[in-house]
Amino acid sequence: MRDRRAGTARVLLVEDNRVNRLLLARHVELLGHQVEMAEDGLAALARLESASYDLVLMDIDMPGLDGIQLLERLRAHADLRELPVIVTSAVEGMDSVVRCIELGAEDYLRKPVNVVLLKARISSTLERKRLRDQQRELVRRFATREVAQNLEAEGFALGGRRVQATVMFCDIRGFTSMVETQQPEDIIELLNTYYTLMFAAINGQGGVVNQIIGDGLMAVFGAPQPLAAPGRNALLAAQEMVQMAEQFSMEQCVLGRPEIRIGVGVASGDVVAGYTGTRSRATYTCIGDTVNVAARLEAHTKLTEHSVLFDAGTRAQLGDDWPVVRLGPVQFKGKRSEVDVFALSLPDGSTSFDASP
Incomplete structure (x- = not known):
């Protein structure tokens, strides 16, 4: 869970290229967040099912389980479908990016990642998550678990x-x-x-x-x-x-x-x-x-x-x-x-x- 007092978040970075992974992790850590890394989609899914994160920052083009397939898995997972995701890609075509946004990705960053944009996108994404969590907590406080789940699944x-x-x-x-x-x-x-x-x-x-x-x-x-x-x-x-x-x-x-x-x-x-x-x-x-x-x-x-x-x-x-x-x-x-x-x-x-x- 996010440490509200320190303003830090727990970020899972998913990137198959080791150099890109290490450099991007350093940028995120300099922003004051905790970073854990996964080298592909399958490794990321295993981590997400065993630990709690505030944000996923992932590449689209990866071997095995790529970014689109990972997003599909997340959106089909009852406990992970609301987890915010920012995708990164060096792919010229926009079809993959559009598909990720359709699957619920919060935002997109083009490689090589601009550090100023990275900070802005992470900050705005975490703020939206904070507001959603706050709203969800209010619903759960004044409604039963089943009614809260019904509201989340079907809307009001x-x-x-x-x-x-x-x-x-x-x-x-x-x-x-x-x-x-x-x-x-x-x-x-x-x-x-x-x-x-x-x-x-x-x-x-x-x-x-x-x-x-x-x-x-x-x-x-x-x-x-x-x-x-x-x-x-x-x-x-x-x-x-x-x-x-x-x-x-x-x-x-x-x-x-x-x-x-x-x-x-x-x-x-x-x-x-x-x-x-x-x-x-x-x-x-x-x-x-x-x-x-x-x-x-x-x-x-x-x-x-x-x-x-x-x-x-x-x-x-x-x-x-x-x-x-x-x-x-x-x-x-x-x-x-x-x-x-x-x-x-x-x-x-x-x-x-x-x-x-």
């Missing part, structure tokens, strides 16, 4: 697409009365710990937390990244959430603080997932009847002895080895048709269940 556009997914709602039981009896600082600390645990369980099963309101959260499984059985993933996450909430609650009680109990509702079916809002302020979410059912199921946990409830669409994704209990049809407010409600029956009293694929 308002609207959505219809997908098969699973929606989860979860909240803390009795949170309102808890707020009335606890100091605000203690509530913030509790919520931060609670969300750390819930996020770990949800993200661990491929889910995306797309909404947080107070003590409640909404998560989606199967969008933006598809899952073979999103309902199964959601229930595995829910079981882990209940288990971790119980362990957290025991620690709370030892400290003389309120116990923590959660309710989780899970529903599967068609949703429209995408970005809603405006060009200046948007969020990744999903809409559809599946969302409403999941919210109703979460609320219904308050009336049952079960912490996790789910619908028939989710039940259809589970194997026969899952200890499922059918609670029967329920007429939820605002729904025209009854919803078949299911829960997991764990007779040994545990909150986790290992259902191997």
